[in-house]
Amino acid sequence: MANYRKEGDIAVITLKNPPVNALSHAVRSSIDHCLTRAQNDNDVSAVVLCGDGGVFCAGADIKEFSKNQHRLVPTIRDNVRQLEASDKPVVAAIAGIALGGGLEIALGCHYRIGNVNARIGFPEVLIGILPAAAGTQRLPRVAGVANSLDLILSGRHASARQALKMGILDKVVPGDVVEAAIDYAKSVAYKPVSLRRVSEMPVKGVEKADILFQEARKNTMKKSRGAIAPMNCLRAIEAAVNSPNYEEGLKKESELGNLLGTGNQAPAMSYAFFAERTAQKWELPGGKATYKSTKPLPVKTAAVIGCGTMGTGITISLITSNIPVVLLEADKKLLERGLKFIQQVFARNVKQRRMKADAAKKLISLVTPTLDYQQIKDVDLVIEAVFENMKLKKEIFAKLDAVCKPSAILCSNTSSLNIDEMASATKRPDKVVGTHFFAPAHLMKLLENIRGKDTSPETIATVMTLGKTIKKVPVLVGNCTGFLGNRMHWIRVTEASFLIEEGCLPEEVDRVLEDFGFPLGPLKVSDLSGLDVGWRIRQSQGITGEKVPAGTPLRYRQGQRYCPIPDMLCEQGHFGQKTGKGYYKYERPGAFQAMNDPDIKDMIVAYCRDHNIERRKIPYQEILERSLYCMINEGFKILEDGIATRMEDIDTIWLYGYAWPRHTGGPMYYATKMVGLPKVYERVCHYASAHPDIMHWQPSDLLKKMALQEAATSHL
Numbered sequence: 143m144a145n146y147r148k149e150g151d152i153a154v155i156t157l158k159n160p161p162v163n164a165l166s167h168a169v170r171s172s173i174d175h176c177l178t179r180a181q182n183d184n185d186v187s188a189v190v191l192c193g194d195g196g197v198f199c200a201g202a203d204i205k206e207f208s209k210n211q212h213r214l215v216p217t218i219r220d221n222v223r224q225l226e227a228s229d230k231p232v233v234a235a236i237a238g239i240a241l242g243g244g245l246e247i248a249l250g251c252h253y254r255i256g257n258v259n260a261r262i263g264f265p266e267v268l269i270g271i272l273p274a275a276a277g278t279q280r281l282p283r284v285a286g287v288a289n290s291l292d293l294i295l296s297g298r299h300a301s302a303r304q305a306l307k308m309g310i311l312d313k314v315v316p317g318d319v320v321e322a323a324i325d326y327a328k329s330v331a332y333k334p335v336s337l338r339r340v341s342e343m344p345v346k347g348v349e350k351a352d353i354l355f356q357e358a359r360k361n362t363m364k365k366s367r368g369a370i371a372p373m374n375c376l377r378a379i380e381a382a383v384n385s386p387n388y389e390e391g392l393k394k395e396s397e398l399g400n401l402l403g404t405g406n407q408a409p410a411m412s413y414a415f416f417a418e419r420t421a422q423k424w425e426l427p428g429g430k431a432t433y434k435s436t437k438p439l440p441v442k443t444a445a446v447i448g449c450g451t452m453g454t455g456i457t458i459s460l461i462t463s464n465i466p467v468v469l470l471e472a473d474k475k476l477l478e479r480g481l482k483f484i485q486q487v488f489a490r491n492v493k494q495r496r497m498k499a500d501a502a503k504k505l506i507s508l509v510t511p512t513l514d515y516q517q518i519k520d521v522d523l524v525i526e527a528v529f530e531n532m533k534l535k536k537e538i539f540a541k542l543d544a545v546c547k548p549s550a551i552l553c554s555n556t557s558s559l560n561i562d563e564m565a566s567a568t569k570r571p572d573k574v575v576g577t578h579f580f581a582p583a584h585l586m587k588l589l590e591n592i593r594g595k596d597t598s599p600e601t602i603a604t605v606m607t608l609g610k611t612i613k614k615v616p617v618l619v620g621n622c623t624g625f626l627g628n629r630m631h632w633i634r635v636t637e638a639s640f641l642i643e644e645g646c647l648p649e650e651v652d653r654v655l656e657d658f659g660f661p662l663g664p665l666k667v668s669d670l671s672g673l674d675v676g677w678r679i680r681q682s683q684g685i686t687g688e689k690v691p692a693g694t695p696l697r698y699r700q701g702q703r704y705c706p707i708p709d710m711l712c713e714q715g716h717f718g719q720k721t722g723k724g725y726y727k728y729e730r731p732g733a734f735q736a737m738n739d740p741d742i743k744d745m746i747v748a749y750c751r752d753h754n755i756e757r758r759k760i761p762y763q764e765i766l767e768r769s770l771y772c773m774i775n776e777g778f779k780i781l782e783d784g785i786a787t788r789m790e791d792i793d794t795i796w797l798y799g800y801a802w803p804r805h806t807g808g809p810m811y812y813a814t815k816m817v818g819l820p821k822v823y824e825r826v827c828h829y830a831s832a833h834p835d836i837m838h839w840q841p842s843d844l845l846k847k848m849a850l851q852e853a854a855t856s857h858l
């Protein structure tokens with residue numbers, strides 16, 4: 143758990159808990175023992191603390207939280223105290239990462255040396271807690287208030303260079319950091335450590351603290367959207383400044399930390415952390431193949447077909463991970479426009495100092511633009527990203543099949559169309575797969591990979607691995623209309639249109655969901671992604687355009703209730719943000735800020751009047767339940783159908799593709815752990831009987847089964 147060895151008179155303590163040296167109880171106990179041994183050994187003059195496997199430490203073992211084992215002594219705080227109290231200088235040798243509790247124990251050491259590639263941070267806020275092993279009290283003493291607010295509230299990782307500038311690291315070295323730390327330890331071996339004890343240092347940057355806190359509070363309130371950890375982190379940093387001494391600050395940190403530790407948001411966010419990782423461990427239904435049993439093919443070169451918003455975003459994602467891309471487009475002007483967009487994105491990155499100009503130039507040079515299919519014949523993988531038209535996509539897949547080398551994998555970026563139909567245009571259906579990126583593709587983390595009926599495990603392994611390589615969160619799903627994400631999203635948008643028809647205004651629906659924690663309500667999201675997209679799909683399915691005689695109360699399509707308001711908007715050119723009008727109005731086409739539109743209100747009210755629909759005031763709770771439970775019910779149907787194999791897959795897709803508020807874990811976690819399935823099922827049944835003409839309210843059998851099971855066990 144932690145190794146002890148001696149290099150001359152330097153004791154070297156190496157944390158050993160692969161893969162990230164998390165501070166489990168066993169590791170913490172080992173640190174305690176090793177440190178005591180070093181203290182008691184008269185031949186030891188100084189100590190180096192490092193991590194095994196090129197990693198210093200990723201912090202507390204998050205798996206211990208649900209079992210409360212993180213409270214067993216010695217705690218991380220005890221480790222920190224013991225490190226600091228040592229009379230012999232302790233030098234932290236940081237390779238790889240020092241995160242959370244890992245950084246806290248480093249701050250317990252008297253000196254910190256990092257490797258050039260080290261990353262440092264306090265990501266606790268992302269799992270709903272705060273750096274409660276004195277991190278909120280010690281960082282401001284080392285790096286100042288402004289840097290502490292930046293790191294602790296964002297959870298971001300700072301580079302070694304940044305950490306050096308902030309004063310967190312004393313030195314950054316290019317080579318072996320342990321060797322460097324041993325040399326450093328020798329040089330400070332007999333120096334007194336009292337001046338190096340962080341708890342005895344004053345907080346830095348207190349002069350401007352009031353203004354910084356004021357600003358941080360304003361931003362945090364705006365951004366946290368119901369998550370309570372960010373504000374508690376902020377209060378803990380304030381306590382470092384305002385408490386009479388270090389110990390009092392620590393008490394406040396404990397109080398705030400305990401509040402988070404006993405609430406329901408931290409477990410939800412820890413679940414989300416592991417759900418993302420579980421989702422990447424894909425398996426086929428029935429365990430026919432798994433990520434463990436299947437080797438991916440190498441992807442050294444790729445091609446992207448189509449130079450629109452998606453194609454260019456995908457290209458940027460690939461080249462950013464050093465995968466050369468042949469970018470193919472049928473239209474020369476579009477190709478030029480796409481290339482210009484790619485250049486602009488990198489130019490912006492350079493301007494914002496996210497990368498150096500020469501690095502950007504090198505990455506842009508990885509794009510080979512072309513109008514000629516012959517240029518893609520040798521690539522390992524192709525991603526088709528043309529617009530959503532099956533006929534066109536099938537033509538392209540037939541062409542790709544004819545041109546590309548036999549081992550090449552053919553992917554489609556479709557957001558809803560049938561992968562098997564595209565595969566049928568080729569002689570290699572085993573190598574056809576869906577890779578659904580989310581717009582903007584170079585920024586959004588989710589990659590929804592869709593397996594067709596013939597897609598081989600090797601092809602699946604390749605696109606799942608590719609997802610990780612290009613720093614996305616890949617999730618594997620089955621093939622159905624809308625796949626997993628859009629199938630659920632469309633249901634919530636449809637339900638929103640029924641709510642509007644019955645009495646809500648768009649802003650009322652959106653406000654409830656924004657209060658719940660979404661950055662944008664479903665109707666603002668529809669405006670953002672373009673109302674015309676769904677309209678064209680409905681038109682192609684022949685379910686729009688029919689005029690309804692005035693006086694007819696509600697409209698039906700194929701026996702189901704159908705709300706024509708979204709179609710009416712499109713008929714009037716309201717395509718959303720891009721046309722400057724949708725459910726909302728915008729200052730100009732493309733502007734982001736949605737404004738309530740009195741004309742929309744008039745249009746909705748007139749429509750209801752003309753069709754004898756009596757509008758009513760819909761209670762807040764009903765809007766919330768109907769908006770969430772309809773899609774949760776669909777989530778259970780998706781599990782039933784085998785489109786997803788685990789709840790974690792659904793939650794990960796919603797967390798990363800649709801900005802589901804992380805502090806509630808995702809739709810399935812929220813339903814299962816926060817609301818309770820018996821209650822969700824009861825409300826779904828209630829809405830099913832209130833709206834027998836809305837098919838999506840028919841309760842899922844799986845939901846029913848699990849709810850009844852839970853109700854039965856809770857009565858035992």
Ligand code: 3H9
Nearest residue numbers: 162164200201202203204205241242243265273274275419
């Ligand atoms: C804390 O420290 C609280 C204290 O302040 C106060 C306490 C009182 N614990 O992500 P990867 C596992 S809170 C347990 O795939 P990467 C992970 O599940 C903690 N397990 O690799 C995965 O397991 P598996 C603050 C952990 O290279 C494997 O390691 N720290 C932990 O893409 C590989 O992970 C954090 O929040 C952990 N702390 O990224 C850091 N960390 O192979 C959270 C990882 O079975 N961790 N695992 O699926 C991370 O951000 C990333 O995992 C890291 C590596 C950057 C470290």
